[in-house]
Amino acid sequence: MTIEIAIGANLRKSPYFEATLRAGAKNFSVYNHMLIPGHFGDPDGEYQRLMTGVAMWDVAAQRQVEVTGPDAARLVQYLTPRNLSGTKVGQGRYVPICDHDGYLINDPVLLKLAEDRFWLSVADSDIHLWAQAIAQEKGWQAQVGEPDVSPLAIQGPQAEAVTAALFGDWVRELRYFGFRETTLDGIPLVLARSGWSKQGGFELYLTDASRGIELWDRVAAAGAPFGIGPGAPNDIERVESGLISYGSDMRRQVIPADPFEMGLGGLVDLAREDDFVGRAALQRIAARGAARRRVGFWVEGTPPSPGHAVPVQLAGEPVGVVSELVHSPRLGRTIAVGLLRADLTDATQGLQAALPGGPAALQPTALPFRP
Amino acid sequence: MTIEIAIGANLRKSPYFEATLRAGAKNFSVYNHMLIPGHFGDPDGEYQRLMTGVAMWDVAAQRQVEVTGPDAARLVQYLTPRNLSGTKVGQGRYVPICDHDGYLINDPVLLKLAEDRFWLSVADSDIHLWAQAIAQEKGWQAQVGEPDVSPLAIQGPQAEAVTAALFGDWVRELRYFGFRETTLDGIPLVLARSGWSKQGGFELYLTDASRGIELWDRVAAAGAPFGIGPGAPNDIERVESGLISYGSDMRRQVIPADPFEMGLGGLVDLAREDDFVGRAALQRIAARGAARRRVGFWVEGTPPSPGHAVPVQLAGEPVGVVSELVHSPRLGRTIAVGLLRADLTDATQGLQAALPGGPAALQPTALPFRP
Known part of the structure; x- marks a missing residue:
């Protein structure tokens, strides 16, 4: 089904937008009110490039919610059930964000830039509004905003080689979610070992939107000897790997789910002495046990992807949800993720x-999928 | 520029989605994480139909934030600077919503369904997250959620005739923003005199998504004698009429604007005795005066729409913003809206x-545009 996207004034363009059009972007989605490329005309080739080579992705739509000020650390710690007490400057953390009812409303990576400065690299919901409301209602000295930050991802087995060619061998020493503020030919950015795939890679958090095209071209040139090409966050790879997609696997108002159901219970620290959003609700859920659990499904046959969540049934009764279904080239089978x-x-x-x-027919299985 | 939209599991489908595809939808945007039709292959004809006949629009993406409970009225009143004290059940109100810094974060219509039950019919931002955070941090007894409500709009000079043919002549007595809970052949809905155009019309707030196709077909059949056809919220008409588009004209993190700048100062009641979100900031702004004002612009020539906001300059200095530019068939000129x-x-x-x-070249003018 080929349907155009209306590129109106209401949808933000990434600093890499013109470069992605030039690179042949054929298909866009919308994420955090911003256009994000879907594919560049060769979905199968783009999947293979991610799995065996190296791809570059415009993920500027992964916006940053910046929290600064004397109470910034206190606020960030209040916003997530995860205990951040051991987190050092230069470290990232995957932090579930729940509302006061204990339902997930985002699952960002937190970057600690300074003792009083943090970024939440958010999935598709308006966390900046929510976090600012909490800061203000608490009366805390913390500013919440969206800075000029636009990530560009380099992902795949050859990503480290490309990134080392760009920045030097020191990038090989970066630990997972570790990051450093640096420059590339004077282009300011934060370089992190991260990205929404399990194939390894880095994200370049550009901090000057006016230099987006320049950065895109610089990465393309450095990656050319390694066969780099354009791509986008890949739904097949993410289902194979069991990565969570907020907006697909759960969304507060569509598929409400708590962190225990989503397999993130290990990140909920109910032994913390301080209060945090959703604490009472999460304690109740922990006491009674999660109602559902996150699973993979082997799917019989080769049905097309429905493009939306569908119920899982047992003897006609609803017992879960399939949130996304794909055909896996690597596994040679149809697979899905969901809750059971x-x-x-x-x-x-x-x-x-x-x-x-x-x-x-569905057969549940542990995530990530294994052949 | 023809670019596809990626219809993935992360974007919600409206209950009318299949009906709009059948009706020839060629182009979609995304609003409140939901697909919304852009046009049906004949943008010029669809504009004319709105201006001279009657159109039906899938505006399910205009989601409802429902507030219920003993403190619902108190919460809703706290969320907007507008004084709601005279609002009766069955009345709607256009309510600016500001954050604690006084910047607009949405501009919904509020529907008062009962003394303790309200809908905010929201523009494109996650007000449900923001409102729930405030309710919970206040400790108020108010539940915030997104109910199963999906508006279908009937707009244009013939809209009243079509709506009367569907529901009876009582609809002619409904005042602007007035509404009533009713049914159509057993399909439950709230009927309101409202809609995002100045051509007159109604919105059918369907409250059972499973009956979307049925409602769409029923409206299409009743409208056939009046020449009804599919359409969508129309950017040309809205610029001509000076309607505000949150996400285009302003967005907290893109074009921050306060209600005084947007011409909504008359809805800010600083004489209220109760506190409300953004009060202190709005008092400061009122005291010093708005920095910018909302205007229309006559644009020289027929430049293409840039698809995003652009600066307004005077002798090379930035003095405002053009948020949307269109060619007006009615006026025979290029026009724009923005801030100066x-x-x-x-x-x-x-x-x-x-x-x-x-x-x-730009020449400012009052809104709405007049020939």
Whole structure:
């Protein structure tokens, strides 16, 4: 189904937008009110490039919520159930963000830039509004805003080689989620070992939007000897790897889910002495146990992706949800991710996905998928 | 520029989605994380239909933030600077929503369904997260959520005739923003005299998503004798009429603007005795005067729409912003809306829009545009 996107004034353009058009972007989605490339005309080739080579992605739509000020650390710690007490400047942390009812409303990476300066590299919801409301209602001395920061990702097995060619061998020493403020030919950025794939890589958090095209071209040139090409966050790879996609796997107002259900219970520290958003609700959920659990599903046959979540049924009763379904080239099978009633084991027989074209048999399995 | 939209699991589909595809939707945007039709292949004809006949629009992406509970009225009143004390059940109100810094973060219509039940029919930002955070931090007994409500708009000079044919002549008595809970062949909905155009019309707030296709078809059938056809919120008409588009004209993190600048100062009641979000900031702004004012611009020539905001300059200095530029068939000219430094009158000569293809001369004018 080929449908155009309306490129109106209401949708923000990334600093790399013109460069991605020039590179052949054929398809865009919208994330944090910003256009984000979907593919460049060769989805199969772009998947292979991520799995075996190196790809560059415009992920500027992964906006930063910056928290600064004397109470910045206190606010950030209040916003997540994760205990951040051991986090040092230069370290990143994956931090579930829950609302006061204990439901996930985002799952950003937190970057600690200074003792009083943090970025939340957010998924697709308006956390800046939510965080500012909390800071102000608390009366805390913390400013919340969205700075001029636009990540460009380099992902794939050859990503380290490309990034080392750009910045030097010191990047090889960066630990996962570790980052450093630096420059590239005078272009200011924060370089982090991170990215929304399990193929390894880096993200270049450009801090001057006026230099987006220059950075894009610089990365393309340095990556050329390694066969770099344009791509985008890849739904197939993320389902294979079991990465969470806020907006697809859960969204507060569509598929409400708590961190225990999503497999993030290990990041919820109920032993903390300080209060945090959602604490009482999360304590209740922990006490009774999660209602569902996050699983992979082997899907029978090759049904097309429905493009939206569908119910999982057992003997006609709803027992879960398939949030995304893809065909895996690597596994040679149709696979999916979703949530399943917690009492149902991976050995459960008779599960079905209620797909638009008719039911498809499902077999649960642990994530990430293994051949 | 023809670019596809990626219809992925992360973007919600409206209950009318399949019906709009069947009706020939060629182009979609994204609003509140939901697909919304842009046009149906005949933008000029769709504009004319709105101006002279009647159109039906899938505006399900205009989501409802429902506030209920003993403190619902108190919360809603706290969320907006507008004084709601005279608002009765069955009445709607246009309510600016500001953050604690006094910047607009949405401009919904508020529907008072009961003394303890309200809908905010929101523009494109996650007000449900923001409002719930405030309710919870206040410790108030108010629940905030997104109910199963999906508006379908009937707009244009013939809209009243179509709506009367569907519901009966009582709809002719509804005042602007007045609404009533009713049914159509058993389909539950709230019928309001409202809609995002100045051509008159109604919105059918469907409250059972499973009946979306049925409602769409029912409206199409009743409208057929009046020449109804599919359409979408129309950027040309809204610029001509001076309607505000949150996300285009202003957005907290892109074009921050306060209600005084946007011409909404009359809805800010600083004489209220109760506190509300942004009060202190709005008092400061009121005391010093708005920095900019909302204006229309006559644009020289027929430059193409840039698809994003551009600076307004005077002798090379930035003095404002053009947020959207269109060609008006009705006026036979290129027009735009935006913000201009408050000390510059409509008689100011030498203003220019810094368009990608080169500067274009601007002459400010009052909104709405008049021939």
